[in-house]
Amino acid sequence: MKMKPSLLKILQSVDTPTVCNAIEVAQGKRGFDAFTRGTMHCSAPHEPAIVGYARTAKIAAINPPTETSEVIKKRRMAYYKYMADATNPSVAVVEDLDFPDCIGAFWGEINTTVHKGFGLSGTLTNGVMRDLGDNPEGFPVIAGSIGPSHGFVHVKEIGTPVEIYGIMVFEGDLIHADRHGAVIIPEDVIDTLESAINQLLLTEQLILEPARQPNFNFDAFEAAWSEFEKSRT
8 A cells, every 4th residue: 555645754853762653543553563673773874764665585694505606696687686676765685695793894884875866865784884974874774783894795685585683574564663663554544644653753742842942841741641640542
């Protein structure tokens, strides 16, 4: 299900924890769990979140490829064609099969610049990134680790389901990711997520506005929390 431009705009303006909370508001219950586990690294922590539909692939880098160089080169070009043909907004979601012992930085200055040129919004990977400070603005990478070398990195699969820090991502899944990690936005909330985000932001102000006042105390908190509880999931 395609999202409206207004939903894309608001998703790009909020962080991933807000999206996780808004999904619960939209679903009317707690328990949503399609989010990453563990601490990830963000190449551009102060840039907006990456939002888009997943383009998936798998790589490996510890060991040299066992297939012929012709096969590896053909698959590499097929990978780039696959990414270039994405309907944007899209996110490159790439699983490093060497995890948790990844050593090959597929995401450096060249690959980030190429993928940004293709129109993708960013990358989500359990693998390695490098060239921090040299990667282009507007293309954040959310990665499992940081390292200096590309090792024997090569593409293994294109378009297949991938696992990234506890979530299984399928081609076409709607991804929201930032320095906190990533979340898969379920299709059943696409139509209501924009209003859920707006409702959540308003509800949070019931606590935040009183708490920021100079005369804030427990009595003010208790009154604010009562109103907050009436409005939250």
